[in-house]
Amino acid sequence: MKAAARKRLAQLLAVPSPSGEEGAIQAHVAQQLRPSVKGIHRDVHGNQYYPLPRKGKPRVMLCAHCDEIGLMVRGIDEHGFLQISPIGGVDGSTLQGQRVRIGNVRGVIGCPPIHFRASDEKPKPVSIDKLWVDIGARNKAEAARRVTIGDALVLDTPVTWLRNDRIAARGLDNRIGVFILMETLKRLSRRRLAVDVMGVTSVQEEVGLRGATTSGYRCDPQVAINLDVNFATDHPHADGARWGETALSAGPILARGAGVNPQLLTAFQAVAKQNAIPLQYRAEPEASGTDASALQRTRGGVATLDMGIPNRYMHTAVETVCLEDVTHCVELLTAWVAQCNGTSDYTPR
Ligand SMILES: [Zn+2]
Known part of the structure; x- marks a missing residue:
């Protein structure tokens, strides 16, 4: 090309x-x-x-x-973390640790550290309604000034140009x-x-x-x-x-x-x-x-x-x-x- x-x-x-x-x-x-x-x-x-x-x-x-496909802001908790719902067929297991964009607002999908897991504890299946987006807000009021219930999110990931004319995005x-x-x-x-x-x-x-x-x-x-x-x-x-x-x-x-x-x-x-x-x-x-x-x-x-x-x-x-x-x-x-x-x-x- x-x-x-x-x-x-x-x-x-x-x-x-x-x-x-x-x-x-x-x-x-x-x-x-x-x-x-x-x-x-x-x-x-x-x-x-x-x-x-x-x-x-x-x-x-x-x-x-x-x-x-994408995600949608379903709610905002008292600490300013966003609750999310899927738009279309989203696999929850691919989301933790990803960056997101909500219009011009940047955020990350949080994930508990592996260190918090007992050595004999198996990883649990990831349910999207248990995930949260952290936009850095200190509290609910601050988050609510930047995002609104029903706003759409997409993952904030770059296009990666791979070998042999292949691209990932x-x-x-x-x-x-x-x-x-x-x-x-x-x-x-x-x-x-x-x-x-x-x-x-x-x-x-x-x-x-x-x-x-x-x-x-x-x-x-x-x-x-x-x-x-x-x-x-x-x-x-x-x-x-x-x-x-x-x-x-x-x-x-x-x-x-x-x-x-x-x-x-x-x-x-x-x-x-x-x-x-x-x-x-x-x-x-x-x-x-x-x-x-x-x-x-x-x-x-x-x-x-x-x-x-x-x-x-x-x-x-x-x-x-x-x-x-x-x-x-x-x-x-x-x-x-x-x-x-x-x-x-x-x-x-
Ligand atoms: Zn399609």
């Missing part, structure tokens, strides 16, 4: 986007895409739309959720999908297209696919491509036999199953082959848990494909992806849209 693209990615990853507080990331994406698309708009729910209008059918919706789920959407829309804006394209950064995926439900209805597409992270199982203690054998640097992961339109999948496979892009597959016999399953059930039904970016350590502060896979996702999506025309029939046979 070129240096300019890496810089754009770093800028995007610097913007927090906990579910329900996506305004800052939507503003950042709008500013980046304004020169490339025609008339960005945001709906009452917070979803944002990037039209590349053409006269042709079908209307193709390219969707990436822009929210990330929190919330690559799904700001990496947003990045792929942005890069693809920029490329498509310079191409002649035979179909109507609507890019969407949906909100509140991590708390129940809410933004895809409302934006899918508003967009009314015939075809929807969803961009989200998917599991890479190429690390210690990952059960490939149970979760599937998928790896970093091995290409986009396409889901197969009831939620995926078979004709659309075949078309993507052909375009991947023409462009020498490697593919991996994920068996999804039921609902995928991504925005794709909401999009598929929009109105009278939408031909849907779920494109996954392989991601190690999902829903932790060190989610890890490979930029080569990211580039392959951009190339595959751009090439598929560019060859798309109104002649395809997506009725399953």
Whole structure:
């Protein structure tokens, strides 16, 4: 990936986007895409739309959720420590000892010293409602002047650039999908297209696919491509036999199953082959848990494909992806849209 693209990615990853507080990331994406698309708009729910209008059918919706998991201030105790609740699927065992941000306020998630544990005492499972955030306040009144019940927190962790074009950061789920959407829309804006394209950064995926439900209805597409992270199982203690054998640097992961339109999948496979892009597959016999399953059930039904970016350590502060896979996702999506025309029939046979 070129240096300019890496810089754009770093800028995007610097913007927090906990579910329900996506305004800052939507503003950042709008500013980046304004020169490339025609008339960005945001709906009452917070979803944002990037039209590349053409006269042709079908209307193709390219969707990436822009929210990330996080935490929320549930209460403040008499000493000024914050009680917290999870926003989305947060693993409590990954939180102790981490730095957090609540807007401009910095804090840490406290942890009793190991020294306080008796030598024969086993570590206890960590329940998030027993954790606390320390912002350095002396008492409840001081803390209450800086934070309010219902404020969202994110972990305050840097992006770490690893070897072999791999990066680790929190919330690559799904700001990496947003990045792929942005890069693809920029490329498509310079191409002649035979179909109507609507890019969407949906909100509140991590708390129940809410933004895809409302934006899918508003967009009314015939075809929807969803961009989200998917599991890479190429690390210690990952059960490939149970979760599937998928790896970093091995290409986009396409889901197969009831939620995926078979004709659309075949078309993507052909375009991947023409462009020498490697593919991996994920068996999804039921609902995928991504925005794709909401999009598929929009109105009278939408031909849907779920494109996954392989991601190690999902829903932790060190989610890890490979930029080569990211580039392959951009190339595959751009090439598929560019060859798309109104002649395809997506009725399953
Ligand atoms: Zn996601």
